[in-house]
Amino acid sequence: MAPGIQLDWSGVPGLAEAVGHDRVSSNYSPEYAPRTWELIRRMRSGTAVFTHPATPLKCGGAPQKIAYLAADHWRKRKVLDDIRIVLVIPDPAMFKVPAWSQVLERVAARYGIEVRLRSEMTAVDGDAREVTITDHANGTKEIIRYDLLHAVPPQSAPDWGKASPLADPASPQGFVTAGKHTLQHPVHAEVFALGDVANLPTSKTGAAVRKQAPVVAGNLLDVMNGRTPSHRYDGYTSCPLVTARDRMLLAEFDYDLTPTPSFPLLDPFKERRTMWAFKRYGLPPLYWTGMLTGRL
Numbered sequence: 001m002a003p004g005i006q007l008d009w010s011g012v013p014g015l016a017e018a019v020g021h022d023r024v025s026s027n028y029s030p031e032y033a034p035r036t037w038e039l040i041r042r043m044r045s046g047t048a049v050f051t052h053p054a055t056p057l058k059c060g061g062a063p064q065k066i067a068y069l070a071a072d073h074w075r076k077r078k079v080l081d082d083i084r085i086v087l088v089i090p091d092p093a094m095f096k097v098p099a100w101s102q103v104l105e106r107v108a109a110r111y112g113i114e115v116r117l118r119s120e121m122t123a124v125d126g127d128a129r130e131v132t133i134t135d136h137a138n139g140t141k142e143i144i145r146y147d148l149l150h151a152v153p154p155q156s157a158p159d160w161g162k163a164s165p166l167a168d169p170a171s172p173q174g175f176v177t178a179g180k181h182t183l184q185h186p187v188h189a190e191v192f193a194l195g196d197v198a199n200l201p202t203s204k205t206g207a208a209v210r211k212q213a214p215v216v217a218g219n220l221l222d223v224m225n226g227r228t229p230s231h232r233y234d235g236y237t238s239c240p241l242v243t244a245r246d247r248m249l250l251a252e253f254d255y256d257l258t259p260t261p262s263f264p265l266l267d268p269f270k271e272r273r274t275m276w277a278f279k280r281y282g283l284p285p286l287y288w289t290g291m292l293t294g295r296l
Protein backbone atom coordinates (compact mmCIF):
# COMPACT_ATOMS: atom_id res chain seq x y z
CA MET A 1 0.00 0.00 0.00
CA ALA A 2 1.63 3.22 -1.15
CA PRO A 3 -1.11 5.44 -2.55
CA GLY A 4 0.11 8.60 -0.82
CA ILE A 5 -1.96 11.09 1.11
CA GLN A 6 -5.21 12.90 0.38
CA LEU A 7 -5.40 16.69 0.48
CA ASP A 8 -8.65 17.61 2.24
CA TRP A 9 -9.26 21.06 0.80
CA SER A 10 -12.84 20.97 2.11
CA GLY A 11 -11.58 20.29 5.65
CA VAL A 12 -11.42 24.03 6.36
CA PRO A 13 -14.60 26.02 5.57
CA GLY A 14 -13.99 28.36 2.65
CA LEU A 15 -10.57 26.97 1.69
CA ALA A 16 -11.64 24.89 -1.32
CA GLU A 17 -13.39 27.94 -2.79
CA ALA A 18 -10.53 30.36 -2.04
CA VAL A 19 -7.42 28.39 -3.02
CA GLY A 20 -6.06 29.25 -6.44
CA HIS A 21 -8.01 32.51 -6.54
CA ASP A 22 -7.18 36.10 -5.69
CA ARG A 23 -4.45 36.12 -2.98
CA VAL A 24 -4.62 32.46 -1.85
CA SER A 25 -2.17 29.80 -2.93
CA SER A 26 -0.65 26.54 -1.78
CA ASN A 27 2.51 24.70 -2.76
CA TYR A 28 0.72 21.49 -1.82
CA SER A 29 -0.79 21.37 -5.29
CA PRO A 30 1.50 21.56 -8.34
CA GLU A 31 -1.34 23.46 -10.00
CA TYR A 32 -1.11 26.32 -7.49
CA ALA A 33 2.64 26.36 -6.68
CA PRO A 34 3.61 28.79 -9.49
CA ARG A 35 0.93 31.15 -8.19
CA THR A 36 2.67 31.26 -4.78
CA TRP A 37 5.77 32.72 -6.39
CA GLU A 38 3.71 35.23 -8.38
CA LEU A 39 1.97 36.43 -5.22
CA ILE A 40 5.27 36.69 -3.32
CA ARG A 41 6.95 38.54 -6.17
CA ARG A 42 4.14 41.08 -6.49
CA MET A 43 3.76 41.80 -2.77
CA ARG A 44 5.25 45.07 -1.48
CA SER A 45 3.31 45.64 1.76
CA GLY A 46 0.48 44.20 3.85
CA THR A 47 -0.05 40.95 5.73
CA ALA A 48 1.07 37.48 4.65
CA VAL A 49 -0.26 34.44 6.51
CA PHE A 50 1.32 30.98 6.23
CA THR A 51 -0.53 28.01 7.75
CA HIS A 52 0.21 24.44 8.81
CA PRO A 53 -2.66 21.94 9.37
CA ALA A 54 -3.23 20.08 12.63
CA THR A 55 -3.29 16.67 10.89
CA PRO A 56 -0.21 14.66 9.91
CA LEU A 57 1.02 16.04 6.59
CA LYS A 58 3.60 15.37 3.93
CA CYS A 59 6.84 17.23 4.52
CA GLY A 60 6.19 18.91 7.85
CA GLY A 61 8.77 21.58 7.02
CA ALA A 62 7.16 22.76 3.76
CA PRO A 63 4.54 25.04 5.36
CA GLN A 64 7.26 27.04 7.10
CA LYS A 65 10.05 26.95 4.53
CA ILE A 66 7.93 28.87 2.04
CA ALA A 67 7.50 31.57 4.73
CA TYR A 68 11.30 31.87 5.08
CA LEU A 69 11.82 31.94 1.30
CA ALA A 70 9.20 34.66 0.96
CA ALA A 71 10.67 36.68 3.84
CA ASP A 72 14.15 36.40 2.37
CA HIS A 73 12.85 37.61 -1.00
CA TRP A 74 11.12 40.58 0.64
CA ARG A 75 14.28 41.34 2.63
CA LYS A 76 16.29 41.46 -0.61
CA ARG A 77 13.67 43.71 -2.21
CA LYS A 78 13.85 45.95 0.91
CA VAL A 79 10.11 45.65 1.61
CA LEU A 80 10.30 43.23 4.56
CA ASP A 81 9.67 46.04 7.08
CA ASP A 82 6.38 46.83 5.35
CA ILE A 83 5.10 43.26 5.47
CA ARG A 84 3.59 41.58 8.53
CA ILE A 85 4.23 37.84 8.39
CA VAL A 86 2.17 35.44 10.50
CA LEU A 87 3.16 31.77 10.67
CA VAL A 88 0.51 29.48 12.15
CA ILE A 89 1.72 26.18 13.63
CA PRO A 90 -0.50 23.69 15.55
CA ASP A 91 2.29 22.21 17.66
CA PRO A 92 3.76 23.60 20.88
CA ALA A 93 7.15 24.03 19.15
CA MET A 94 8.36 24.94 15.68
CA PHE A 95 9.87 21.49 15.08
CA LYS A 96 9.69 18.06 16.69
CA VAL A 97 13.39 17.95 17.54
CA PRO A 98 14.15 20.70 20.11
CA ALA A 99 17.62 21.58 18.77
CA TRP A 100 16.23 22.35 15.29
CA SER A 101 13.25 24.09 16.82
CA GLN A 102 15.58 26.54 18.55
CA VAL A 103 17.37 27.33 15.29
CA LEU A 104 14.02 27.92 13.56
CA GLU A 105 12.92 30.26 16.36
CA ARG A 106 15.99 32.37 15.59
CA VAL A 107 15.30 32.24 11.84
CA ALA A 108 11.71 33.42 12.39
CA ALA A 109 12.90 36.19 14.73
CA ARG A 110 15.48 37.32 12.16
CA TYR A 111 12.71 37.93 9.62
CA GLY A 112 10.32 39.44 12.20
CA ILE A 113 7.83 36.58 11.68
CA GLU A 114 5.01 36.36 14.25
CA VAL A 115 4.80 32.68 15.13
CA ARG A 116 1.44 31.46 16.44
CA LEU A 117 2.06 28.10 18.14
CA ARG A 118 -0.76 25.69 19.13
CA SER A 119 -2.88 27.45 16.51
CA GLU A 120 -4.69 26.45 13.35
CA MET A 121 -6.48 28.01 10.38
CA THR A 122 -10.16 27.14 10.94
CA ALA A 123 -11.91 29.21 8.24
CA VAL A 124 -11.16 31.31 5.17
CA ASP A 125 -13.28 33.99 3.58
CA GLY A 126 -11.72 34.49 0.17
CA ASP A 127 -14.07 37.37 -0.79
CA ALA A 128 -13.29 39.35 2.35
CA ARG A 129 -9.61 38.21 2.35
CA GLU A 130 -9.97 37.08 5.94
CA VAL A 131 -8.62 33.98 7.66
CA THR A 132 -9.74 32.72 11.08
CA ILE A 133 -6.97 31.46 13.34
CA THR A 134 -7.98 29.43 16.37
CA ASP A 135 -5.58 29.32 19.29
CA HIS A 136 -6.01 25.87 20.82
CA ALA A 137 -4.17 26.90 23.99
CA ASN A 138 -7.06 29.13 25.09
CA GLY A 139 -9.78 28.52 22.48
CA THR A 140 -9.76 32.10 21.18
CA LYS A 141 -10.39 32.90 17.53
CA GLU A 142 -8.78 35.76 15.68
CA ILE A 143 -9.72 37.01 12.23
CA ILE A 144 -6.73 38.28 10.26
CA ARG A 145 -7.11 40.25 7.04
CA TYR A 146 -4.51 38.98 4.60
CA ASP A 147 -2.91 40.22 1.40
CA LEU A 148 -1.33 36.81 0.80
CA LEU A 149 -2.39 33.47 2.25
CA HIS A 150 -0.28 30.33 1.80
CA ALA A 151 -2.64 27.62 3.01
CA VAL A 152 -1.77 23.99 3.68
CA PRO A 153 -4.89 21.79 3.80
CA PRO A 154 -5.66 19.08 6.38
CA GLN A 155 -4.55 15.66 5.10
CA SER A 156 -5.69 12.07 5.51
CA ALA A 157 -5.55 8.62 3.93
CA PRO A 158 -7.42 8.32 0.62
CA ASP A 159 -11.15 7.85 1.38
CA TRP A 160 -11.17 4.27 0.02
CA GLY A 161 -8.29 3.38 2.37
CA LYS A 162 -9.99 4.95 5.38
CA ALA A 163 -13.05 2.80 4.73
CA SER A 164 -11.02 -0.41 4.48
CA PRO A 165 -10.10 -2.92 7.21
CA LEU A 166 -6.46 -1.94 6.69
CA ALA A 167 -7.00 1.50 8.28
CA ASP A 168 -5.53 1.90 11.74
CA PRO A 169 -8.37 2.39 14.28
CA ALA A 170 -5.94 4.55 16.28
CA SER A 171 -5.55 6.99 13.37
CA PRO A 172 -8.33 9.61 13.11
CA GLN A 173 -7.22 10.19 9.51
CA GLY A 174 -7.48 6.49 8.59
CA PHE A 175 -3.81 5.89 7.81
CA VAL A 176 -2.89 2.23 7.24
CA THR A 177 -1.64 0.14 10.14
CA ALA A 178 1.98 -0.92 9.69
CA GLY A 179 4.49 -2.47 12.06
CA LYS A 180 6.85 0.31 13.07
CA HIS A 181 9.95 -1.64 12.06
CA THR A 182 8.69 -4.30 9.60
CA LEU A 183 6.02 -2.13 7.89
CA GLN A 184 3.84 -5.26 7.84
CA HIS A 185 0.13 -5.12 8.69
CA PRO A 186 -0.37 -6.88 12.07
CA VAL A 187 -3.52 -8.77 10.96
CA HIS A 188 -3.09 -9.14 7.20
CA ALA A 189 0.46 -10.48 7.04
CA GLU A 190 0.57 -10.23 3.25
CA VAL A 191 0.00 -6.46 3.37
CA PHE A 192 2.77 -3.87 3.85
CA ALA A 193 2.39 -0.10 3.92
CA LEU A 194 4.96 2.58 3.21
CA GLY A 195 5.14 6.24 2.40
CA ASP A 196 2.64 8.91 3.36
CA VAL A 197 -0.26 6.48 3.82
CA ALA A 198 1.44 4.41 6.53
CA ASN A 199 0.54 5.24 10.12
CA LEU A 200 4.10 5.48 11.41
CA PRO A 201 5.37 7.75 14.19
CA THR A 202 7.76 9.62 11.92
CA SER A 203 7.52 12.52 9.50
CA LYS A 204 6.07 11.74 6.09
CA THR A 205 8.75 12.49 3.50
CA GLY A 206 10.23 11.16 0.28
CA ALA A 207 13.45 10.65 2.22
CA ALA A 208 11.60 8.28 4.57
CA VAL A 209 10.21 6.38 1.56
CA ARG A 210 13.78 5.94 0.29
CA LYS A 211 14.63 3.98 3.45
CA GLN A 212 11.27 2.18 3.70
CA ALA A 213 11.14 0.79 0.15
CA PRO A 214 14.07 -1.66 0.50
CA VAL A 215 12.66 -2.83 3.85
CA VAL A 216 9.27 -3.57 2.30
CA ALA A 217 10.86 -5.27 -0.73
CA GLY A 218 13.04 -7.46 1.51
CA ASN A 219 10.22 -8.31 3.90
CA LEU A 220 7.81 -9.13 1.06
CA LEU A 221 10.34 -11.63 -0.28
CA ASP A 222 10.73 -13.05 3.23
CA VAL A 223 6.97 -13.56 3.61
CA MET A 224 6.60 -14.98 0.09
CA ASN A 225 9.31 -17.50 0.93
CA GLY A 226 7.72 -18.49 4.23
CA ARG A 227 10.18 -16.59 6.43
CA THR A 228 9.60 -14.03 9.19
CA PRO A 229 10.27 -10.44 8.02
CA SER A 230 13.94 -9.78 8.75
CA HIS A 231 14.41 -6.20 7.48
CA ARG A 232 13.89 -3.24 9.82
CA TYR A 233 13.09 0.43 9.30
CA ASP A 234 14.43 2.71 12.06
CA GLY A 235 12.11 5.67 11.40
CA TYR A 236 14.68 7.63 9.38
CA THR A 237 13.25 10.77 7.84
CA SER A 238 14.76 13.96 6.56
CA CYS A 239 13.51 17.47 6.22
CA PRO A 240 15.50 19.96 4.14
CA LEU A 241 14.54 23.19 5.92
CA VAL A 242 15.33 25.97 3.50
CA THR A 243 15.75 29.09 5.64
CA ALA A 244 16.77 31.56 2.91
CA ARG A 245 17.23 31.64 -0.86
CA ASP A 246 20.69 30.12 -0.39
CA ARG A 247 20.70 28.59 3.13
CA MET A 248 19.44 25.32 4.49
CA LEU A 249 19.30 23.12 7.57
CA LEU A 250 19.21 19.40 6.83
CA ALA A 251 17.19 17.83 9.63
CA GLU A 252 17.62 14.03 9.60
CA PHE A 253 16.40 11.92 12.50
CA ASP A 254 14.87 8.56 13.47
CA TYR A 255 11.99 7.28 15.63
CA ASP A 256 13.81 8.36 18.80
CA LEU A 257 14.30 11.89 17.36
CA THR A 258 18.02 11.19 17.43
CA PRO A 259 19.82 13.16 14.70
CA THR A 260 21.14 10.81 11.99
CA PRO A 261 23.20 13.16 9.80
CA SER A 262 24.35 11.95 6.38
CA PHE A 263 27.33 14.31 6.75
CA PRO A 264 28.44 13.65 10.34
CA LEU A 265 31.37 16.07 10.17
CA LEU A 266 29.06 19.05 9.57
CA ASP A 267 27.07 20.58 12.44
CA PRO A 268 23.45 19.88 11.36
CA PHE A 269 22.11 22.72 13.51
CA LYS A 270 23.80 25.40 11.45
CA GLU A 271 22.18 26.97 8.37
CA ARG A 272 24.54 26.22 5.51
CA ARG A 273 25.05 27.28 1.94
CA THR A 274 26.63 23.88 1.23
CA MET A 275 23.45 22.11 2.34
CA TRP A 276 21.40 24.35 0.07
CA ALA A 277 23.76 23.49 -2.82
CA PHE A 278 23.33 19.79 -1.98
CA LYS A 279 19.55 20.15 -2.21
CA ARG A 280 19.67 22.28 -5.34
CA TYR A 281 22.26 20.28 -7.30
CA GLY A 282 22.69 16.94 -5.48
CA LEU A 283 19.18 15.80 -4.55
CA PRO A 284 17.56 15.93 -8.03
CA PRO A 285 20.05 13.42 -9.58
CA LEU A 286 19.89 11.36 -6.38
CA TYR A 287 16.10 11.23 -6.76
CA TRP A 288 15.88 10.58 -10.50
CA THR A 289 18.82 8.27 -11.04
CA GLY A 290 19.31 6.80 -7.58
CA MET A 291 16.00 6.54 -5.83
CA LEU A 292 13.55 5.98 -8.68
CA THR A 293 15.74 3.29 -10.21
CA GLY A 294 16.14 1.59 -6.81
CA ARG A 295 19.92 2.00 -6.78
CA LEU A 296 20.10 4.24 -3.66
Ligand SMILES: Cc1cc2nc3c(=O)[nH]c(=O)nc-3n(C[C@H](O)[C@H](O)[C@H](O)COP(=O)(O)OP(=O)(O)OC[C@H]3O[C@@H](n4cnc5c(N)ncnc54)[C@H](O)[C@@H]3O)c2cc1C
Nearest residue numbers: 002003004005027028058059062195196204205206207240
Ligand atom coordinates in the same frame (compact mmCIF):
# COMPACT_ATOMS: atom_id res chain seq x y z
C1 LIG B 1 5.52 21.17 -1.04
C2 LIG B 1 6.13 19.86 -0.68
C3 LIG B 1 7.50 19.79 -0.41
C4 LIG B 1 8.09 18.58 -0.07
N1 LIG B 1 9.42 18.55 0.16
C5 LIG B 1 10.02 17.39 0.45
C6 LIG B 1 11.43 17.34 0.63
O1 LIG B 1 12.12 18.35 0.50
N2 LIG B 1 11.99 16.14 0.94
C7 LIG B 1 11.25 15.01 1.07
O2 LIG B 1 11.83 13.96 1.33
N3 LIG B 1 9.90 15.02 0.90
C8 LIG B 1 9.27 16.18 0.59
N4 LIG B 1 7.91 16.20 0.39
C9 LIG B 1 7.11 15.00 0.72
C10 LIG B 1 7.11 13.93 -0.38
O3 LIG B 1 6.71 14.49 -1.61
C11 LIG B 1 6.15 12.80 0.03
O4 LIG B 1 6.37 12.42 1.36
C12 LIG B 1 6.35 11.59 -0.86
O5 LIG B 1 6.05 11.92 -2.21
C13 LIG B 1 5.47 10.42 -0.43
O6 LIG B 1 5.60 9.38 -1.32
P1 LIG B 1 4.42 8.30 -1.50
O7 LIG B 1 4.95 7.36 -2.52
O8 LIG B 1 3.98 7.79 -0.19
O9 LIG B 1 3.19 9.13 -2.08
P2 LIG B 1 3.07 9.90 -3.47
O10 LIG B 1 4.37 10.50 -3.88
O11 LIG B 1 1.89 10.80 -3.31
O12 LIG B 1 2.76 8.75 -4.52
C14 LIG B 1 1.57 7.98 -4.44
C15 LIG B 1 1.18 7.59 -5.86
O13 LIG B 1 0.15 6.60 -5.82
C16 LIG B 1 -0.80 6.89 -6.82
N5 LIG B 1 -2.08 6.26 -6.45
C17 LIG B 1 -2.94 6.61 -5.48
N6 LIG B 1 -4.00 5.79 -5.45
C18 LIG B 1 -3.80 4.87 -6.42
C19 LIG B 1 -4.55 3.77 -6.87
N7 LIG B 1 -5.70 3.42 -6.31
N8 LIG B 1 -4.04 3.04 -7.89
C20 LIG B 1 -2.86 3.37 -8.46
N9 LIG B 1 -2.11 4.43 -8.08
C21 LIG B 1 -2.58 5.17 -7.06
C22 LIG B 1 -0.86 8.42 -6.80
O14 LIG B 1 -1.39 8.92 -8.00
C23 LIG B 1 0.62 8.77 -6.65
O15 LIG B 1 1.29 8.84 -7.88
C24 LIG B 1 7.29 17.39 0.02
C25 LIG B 1 5.92 17.46 -0.25
C26 LIG B 1 5.34 18.68 -0.59
C27 LIG B 1 3.87 18.73 -0.89
